[in-house]
Amino acid sequence: MGDVAVIIKVMPESPEVDLAALEALIREKLPGTQDVVVEPIGFGLSSLKLAIVVPDGEGTTEEAEETLRTLEGVESAEIISVTLT
Secondary structure, three states, X not given: OOEEEEEEEEEEOOOOOOHHHHHHHHHHHOXXXXXXXXXXXXXXXXXXXXXXXXXXXXXXXXXXXXXXXXXXXXXXXXXXXXXXX
């Protein structure tokens, strides 16, 4: 087994959420986070698009997604793509 690269879109609860603080929290909770990009949505709201690397195994991508959903300030987290590295 190897690793998989996962792209996850994280939506904050509101435009008032501090995205820099949220990114720091994400990097703390998911140490495999490789890259974070702020993606403007509209009306002052932006999402974070994460690239993380996790071990290839049953449930590992879902665990990362669930961890993100439990963070304060996160409205939703959705896996956009998964690929073997």
